[in-house]
Amino acid sequence: MQRKTTEEENGQQVNKTGYAYKFHQLFTDVGAGLFSGAFCAGLFNPWDRALFLSVSNFRPFLRWENFYKPYHGASQAVFQRAFLGGTYFIIQSQLKSNLRPYLLENGASEFSTQFCIGLLSGCMSGIFTNSISAIKYHTWGDAKRTFFSSAHEMWSQGGIKPFIKGTKATVLRDTTFGCTYEVLRYLMQSKLKQYDYDENNQYKFYCNFMATIVAAIASSPFNYARTIQYATPPHEKPLFITQILHSVWNQSKAMPTIMERMGFFQNQFRIGWGTARVGAGMAVGQAVFDGIKSRLS
Secondary structure: OHHHHHHHHHHHHHHHHHHHHHHHHHHHHHHHHHHHHHHHHHHHHHHHHHHHHHHHOOOOOOOHHHHOOOOOOOHHHHHHHHHHHHHHHHHHHHHHHHHHHHHHHOOOOHHHHHHHHHHHHHHHHHHHHHHHHHHHHHHHOOOOOOHHHHHHHHHHHHOOHHHHOOHHHHHHHHHHHHHHHHHHHHHHHHHHHOOOOOOOHHHHHHHHHHHHHHHHHHHHHHHHHHHHHHOOOOOOOOOOHHHHHHHHHHHHOOOOOHHHHHHHHHHHOOOOHHHHHHHHHHHHHHHHHHHHHHHHO
16 A cells, blocks of 8 residues: 555656646747747848838838838837747747657657648647737838727727638648748758758758748748738728639739749749748747747756
C-alpha cells in the first residue's frame, strides 16, 4: 500500500512538473510573440499603410499620398498591432510543441507534420485576427479616424457584419501562406543540415525569407480579395472572393500578350512591393520571435 501511495505521489509530481513546463512554454511563446508583433508592426507600418492605400485607391505604390502620415493610427492600438503580428508565431510554436510529437509518434512524416502545422497556424490566426484587421484597414481610410472611432463607425453603420467581412479571404490567404511557408522552410533547412549550416541563424533567415516570398506569391490573390473587401464601406455588402478574382481575370483578357497579362497580375496582386514586405516582415518576425523565445527559455 505504501509503495502504491509513493508511486501515485511520484506520478502527481511528474504531472505537476509537466503542467508547469507547459504553462511556462505558453507564457514564453505569448511574450515572444507579442514582442515580435509589436516590433514588426512599428518597423513596417508605413509600408503596410502605403500598400493598403495603393490598392484601395487604385494608384501606384510609390505615390506620395500613400506615405502621408505613415504612422497614422499606430499609437491608437499598440496591443492590437502586437497581437496581429505575433499570433501566427504563438500558434506555430504551440503546435510544434504539442501537435508535432503526437503526429510523429503516430506515423506521420515530417513533411506532412509541417504541412498540418502551417495549415492550422494560418487558419487559427486568420480567424482570431480578422476583426482587428478590418478595423485597422478602416482606420487607414481616413486620416481623422482612430481605432476606436473606426470600430464605433463600423458598428453604427453595419452592426457585426463589417467586423467579419473578409474572414473567408483571410483564412484562405493565411492557410495557403502557412502551408507553403512551413513546408518550404523545413525542406530548405533540412538541406542545410547536410552542410552543417543548421545552427547558422543567417542561413535560417535566408531560408525563412525565401519561403515567405513563395508563400506570399501563392496567397496573393486572396490577399488582394481581402483588401478589396476591407475597402468596402461598412453599410455595403462586399463582393464575394470569386467575383473579385473573376473580375481581375476578365480585365486581364484585354491584354494582347502573355507578358502584359502577367504584368497586369503582378501589379494587381502587388507581387513586388507587397511580396517584399511580407518576406521581410515574416523573416524578421520569425528571427525576433525565435531569439526572444530562446532567451526567455
